[in-house]
Amino acid sequence: MAGAITQRPPGSSAGGAVAGAGQVHTASQRQSYVNNSVHISGVATRLAMHIAGHRSDPYEFVQLCLALSRGIDHAVANNEVPARAQELPLVLKQVE
Numbered sequence: 141m142a143g144a145i146t147q148r149p150p151g152s153s154a155g156g157a158v159a160g161a162g163q164v165h166t167a168s169q170r171q172s173y174v175n176n177s178v179h180i181s182g183v184a185t186r187l188a189m190h191i192a193g194h195r196s197d198p199y200e201f202v203q204l205c206l207a208l209s210r211g212i213d214h215a216v217a218n219n220e221v222p223a224r225a226q227e228l229p230l231v232l233k234q235v236e
Contacts, residue, residue: 173220180211180222184231191234205235 187204189195208231215222222228 172218176211176214176218176220177222177224180208180215180228181224183208183211184224184227187231187235191231 183204186195187201187208190197190201190204195201208228211222212228214220215225
């Protein structure tokens with residue numbers, strides 16, 4: 141199917157070293173996935189606080205947007221799906 145997105149296990153790479161299901165991931169790959177997932181979760185939570193009006197620092201808001209974009213870029217580059225990925229579209233839609 142043209143344009144279909146295939147999902148690989150967290151920490152896997154398109155380069156082939158750890159791409160197939162059932163293969164063992166290195167500890168550093170798992171740790172990278174966990175760190176990025178926790179980072180994205182925290183940033184999304186803080187952005188949601190800004191959107192809800194509980195915080196109002198424009199500089200922090202911009203920095204959080206940039207941090208979220210870097211976290212998403214990292215996840216996409218490494219074929220990872222962050223733990224709270226299903227919540228990101230709502231947060232992103234409210235940011236625009």
